[in-house]
Amino acid sequence: xxxxxxxxxxxxxxxxxxxxxxxxxxxxxxxxxxxxxxxxxxxxxxxxxxxxxxxxxxxxxxxxxxxxxxxxxxxxxxxxxxxxxxxxxxxxxxxxxxxxxxxxxxxxxxxxxxxxxxxxxxxxxxxxxxxxxxxxxxxxxxxxxxxxxxxxxxxxxxxxxxxxxxxxxxxxxxxxxxxxxxxxxxxxxxxxxxxxxxxxxxxxxxxxxxxxxxxxxxxxxxxxxxxxxxxxxxxxxxxxxxxxxxxxxxxxxxxxxxxxxxxxxxxxxxxxxxxxxxxxxxxxxxxxxxxxxxxxxxxxxxxxxxxxxxxxxxxxxxxxxxxxxxxxxxxxxxxxxxxxxxxxxxxxx
Amino acid sequence: xxxxxxxxxxxxxxxxxxxxxxxxxxxxxxxxxxxxxxxxxxxxxxxxxxxxxxxxxxxxxxxxxxxxxxxxxxxxxxxxxxxxxxxxxxxxxxxxxxxxxxxxxxxxxxxxxxxxxxxxxxxxxxxxxxxxxxxxxxxxxxxxxxxxxxxxxxxxxxxxxxxxxxxxxxxxxxxxxxxxxxxxxxxxxxxxxxxxxxxxxxxxxxxxxxxxxxxxxxxxxxxxxxxxxxxxxxxxxxxxxxxxxxxxxxxxxxxxxxxxxxxxxxxxxxxxxxxxxxxxxxxxxxxxxxxxxxxxxxxxxxxxxxxxxxxxxxxxxxxxxxxxxxxxxxxxxxxxxxxxxxxxxxxxxxxxxxxxxxxxxxxxxxxxxxxxxxxxxxxxxxx
Amino acid sequence: xxxxxxxxxxxxxxxxxxxxxxxxxxxxxxxxxxxxxxxxxxxxxxxxxxxxxxxxxxxxxxxxxxxxxxxxxxxxxxxxxxxxxxxxxxxxxxxxxxxxx
Numbered sequence: 141x142x143x144x145x146x147x148x149x150x151x152x153x154x155x156x157x158x159x160x161x162x163x164x165x166x167x168x169x170x171x172x173x174x175x176x177x178x179x180x181x182x183x184x185x186x187x188x189x190x191x192x193x194x195x196x197x198x199x200x201x202x203x204x205x206x207x208x209x210x211x212x213x214x215x216x217x218x219x220x221x222x223x224x225x226x227x228x229x230x231x232x233x234x235x236x237x238x239x240x241x242x243x244x245x246x247x248x249x250x251x252x253x254x255x256x257x258x259x260x261x262x263x264x265x266x267x268x269x270x271x272x273x274x275x276x277x278x279x280x281x282x283x284x285x286x287x288x289x290x291x292x293x294x295x296x297x298x299x300x301x302x303x304x305x306x307x308x309x310x311x312x313x314x315x316x317x318x319x320x321x322x323x324x325x326x327x328x329x330x331x332x333x334x335x336x337x338x339x340x341x342x343x344x345x346x347x348x349x350x351x352x353x354x355x356x357x358x359x360x361x362x363x364x365x366x367x368x369x370x371x372x373x374x375x376x377x378x379x380x381x382x383x384x385x386x387x388x389x390x391x392x393x394x395x396x397x398x399x400x401x402x403x404x405x406x407x408x409x410x411x412x413x414x415x416x417x418x419x420x421x422x423x424x425x426x427x428x429x430x431x432x433x434x435x436x437x438x439x440x441x442x443x444x445x446x447x448x449x450x451x452x453x454x455x456x457x458x459x460x461x462x463x464x465x466x467x468x469x470x471x472x473x474x475x476x477x478x479x480x481x482x483x484x485x486x487x488x489x
Numbered sequence: 490x491x492x493x494x495x496x497x498x499x500x501x502x503x504x505x506x507x508x509x510x511x512x513x514x515x516x517x518x519x520x521x522x523x524x525x526x527x528x529x530x531x532x533x534x535x536x537x538x539x540x541x542x543x544x545x546x547x548x549x550x551x552x553x554x555x556x557x558x559x560x561x562x563x564x565x566x567x568x569x570x571x572x573x574x575x576x577x578x579x580x581x582x583x584x585x586x587x588x589x590x591x592x593x594x595x596x597x598x599x600x601x602x603x604x605x606x607x608x609x610x611x612x613x614x615x616x617x618x619x620x621x622x623x624x625x626x627x628x629x630x631x632x633x634x635x636x637x638x639x640x641x642x643x644x645x646x647x648x649x650x651x652x653x654x655x656x657x658x659x660x661x662x663x664x665x666x667x668x669x670x671x672x673x674x675x676x677x678x679x680x681x682x683x684x685x686x687x688x689x690x691x692x693x694x695x696x697x698x699x700x701x702x703x704x705x706x707x708x709x710x711x712x713x714x715x716x717x718x719x720x721x722x723x724x725x726x727x728x729x730x731x732x733x734x735x736x737x738x739x740x741x742x743x744x745x746x747x748x749x750x751x752x753x754x755x756x757x758x759x760x761x762x763x764x765x766x767x768x769x770x771x772x773x774x775x776x777x778x779x780x781x782x783x784x785x786x787x788x789x790x791x792x793x794x795x796x797x798x799x800x801x802x803x804x805x806x807x808x809x810x811x812x813x814x815x816x817x818x819x820x821x822x823x824x825x826x827x828x829x830x831x832x833x834x835x836x837x838x839x840x841x842x843x844x845x846x847x848x849x850x851x852x853x854x855x856x857x858x859x860x861x862x863x864x865x866x867x868x869x870x871x872x
Numbered sequence: 873x874x875x876x877x878x879x880x881x882x883x884x885x886x887x888x889x890x891x892x893x894x895x896x897x898x899x900x901x902x903x904x905x906x907x908x909x910x911x912x913x914x915x916x917x918x919x920x921x922x923x924x925x926x927x928x929x930x931x932x933x934x935x936x937x938x939x940x941x942x943x944x945x946x947x948x949x950x951x952x953x954x955x956x957x958x959x960x961x962x963x964x965x966x967x968x969x970x971x972x973x
């Protein structure tokens with residue numbers, strides 16, 4: 141097993157206040173709400189404010205991550221924002237977020253795109269910079285205001301949120317160690333969006349077995365093999381959640397129990413916030429994890445690839461948990477939208 | 490030197506689709522000159538008050554433009570202070586005469602708004618505010634709505650009393666053939682009209698209008714004899730306050746008005762109770778309520794109830810405000826208003842106001858404000 | 873005509889950055905129902921004047937709001953949000969708005 145020096149020293153999440161119920165969307169298209177809900181295992185999804193985007197949400201998540209980490213903004217040496225909804229096609233989200241967070245000018249930066257795994261790729265890049273001592277701290281954010289075409293199945297799940305991680309290489313600051321990371325990548329056209337198009341396209345059932353499952357399971361098996369660990373060695377597992385069904389199947393196929401998976405399933409009430417999905421799932425687990433617990437993590441990005449991580453919590457996590465702007469806390473107050481209001485928020489009307 | 494107003498003329502205010510700004514100017518120039526028994530060649534300088542010409546129609550350089558309409562290329566100037574542009578034009582014209590530079594001056598207030606959409610106008614009017622205000626998405630009615638909210642919170646006054654401003658002004662407007670709106674309205678109708686910016690409703694807000702007003706002023710005693718009833722300007726004061734509403738000390742009083750008003754009273758030795766008739770800048774109903782208090786006509790917190798009780802209405806009141814119908818009913822072509830107010834007071838002091846005549850009017854006051862109270866111009870005139 | 877050019881936005885950025893996360897109380901509020909062209913797609917929206925903890929007063933939109941939040945004294949926090957709908961070619965403007973706490 142490779143030894144990685146660096147790890148997580150803080151995290152922050154942000155979810156918009158607005159929600160729309162799956163049943164509300166279903167009723168517009170005269171579908172049976174119960175059927176859709178059972179099929180996707182999602183009951184409602186997060187909807188951005190009319191004036192929110194990947195930058196504004198990234199700033200919110202970044203701010204709470206910085207405050208949990210207790211690190212000065214000026215010490216951040218790398219900023220990577222992964223998204224499928226960068227506000228510009230050309231003009232970096234990462235530097236806007238960095239500027240508004242007060243990070244100064246001395247940092248590596250680029251915007252990342254790899255469908256829903258852009259940000260986890262950012263984690264790997266930052267770990268590399270940290271382990272080679274090029275930087276001391278790095279900020280990685282997954283942030284999306286995902287668009288779903290009206291009447292398409294993705295409309296029920298495409299949602300919005302942001303999740304930020306501060307990584308560092310000082311052992312006494314690390315709250316979650318990274319024991320290993322690897323990736324499984326290929327050229328698989330399951331889901332894509334052409335330049336200038338508002339909505340992504342996908343190839344239906346092809347997004348399942350040959351895409352999501354092929355990559356998640358291949359990476360998952362690789363990670364287990366290399367580490368020599370068994371599913372039972374882990375307290376929790378986290379997978380990318382395009383809906384509520386896929387991660388449950390992936391977990392089972394790799395030998396994990398529903399109990400190990402359950403705390404990460406933010407998809408039920410948030411939907412799929414694309415680049416923030418797996419990271420949000422991880423944050424939900426970190427909010428409740430105890431010290432010295434191992435967490436199995438595999439993300440997925442269409443096109444396609446999976447980033448796998450084996451995390452282990454340290455006893456420094458406990459005091460940081462108190463500083464978490466947890467998803468649970470943020471979702472105490474919700475404002476439900478009607479379908480026309482949802483369309484307004486998504487700039488569709 | 491005593492400065493007096495000779496000819497004073499105003500066009501009808503309203504949606505004057507077929508009348509161009511040049512035609513508006515020609516009309517009032519001609520009427521003011523005729524009434525003064527003066528020829529265009531006897532005018533030494535032209536002062537123009539206008540706010541939106543450059544922003545809406547991309548036409549600046551108004552001094553030269555309107556000198557052309559006067560028919561003689563005299564020294565010409567444009568003054569801008571948002572909705573106080575007209576008052577500022579008069580103030581500057583007066584100063585130029587006092588300085589001995591010019592003898593006989595034409596002051597023109599003019600605005601053509603209806604060539605543009607409601608959207609464009611709402612956007613353009615926010616040129617009177619600050620960057621922060623524009624970035625917040627607040628509109629001009631919005632700024633006065635915030636003022637109204639502050640006033641209602643502080644003095645526990647309801648919408649009904651504030652609505653009485655519009656009712657009074659529509660009543661006065663119904664007596665003024667030049668007014669944009671000549672139909673009386675009721676408090677119920679005001680309270681039923683659609684909300685523009687809570688708590689301000691459509692009938693709390695002055696309209697979008699076209700119009701022009703012009704007056705001829707001079708300090709020369711010989712020239713004054715050309716007009717049968719010159720009316721003296723005994724005070725002309727200007728004061729400013731912060732550009733942003735946020736930076737004011739109070740939201741329930743316009744300090745710029747208090748400062749200019751106090752200076753005008755001091756200069757003339759007059760008090761509020763000496764004023765017989767006043768033109769008040771009621772861009773929004775709450776503006777008149779607060780002005781009534783800022784000018785000393787009412788005690789703090791009692792402006793609305795005083796107006797509701799008829800204390801400033803023709804036939805029932807003592808200090809009659811907005812006999813022209815005010816901005817609400819007479820109309821508010823922004824740059825013209827400050828000069829129109831002078832025309833109205835001059836007519837009142839000449840006892841030529843017909844059915845809206847304030848009996849025995851001897852002293853009149855004009856209150857002209859720019860933006861949310863960023864600048865105020867106060868004139869006092871005497872028969 | 874958009875008054876916020878890229879140069880102006882860049883110049884204002886430090887000030888905007890320093891306001892993010894500041895807390896304050898609503899002093900006065902209104903709901904804009906007839907908006908200017910740039911903001912018309914967002915109408916109706918509330919605009920508030922907030923007194924920050926350092927006594928500075930700031931004007932801005934209130935976001936993520938419900939009826940009961942529109943009152944003097946309501947505690948709010950400054951957040952960064954998109955300012956208005958630009959055309960497809962312009963630089964995106966971000967501005968300080970307020971969110972009920």
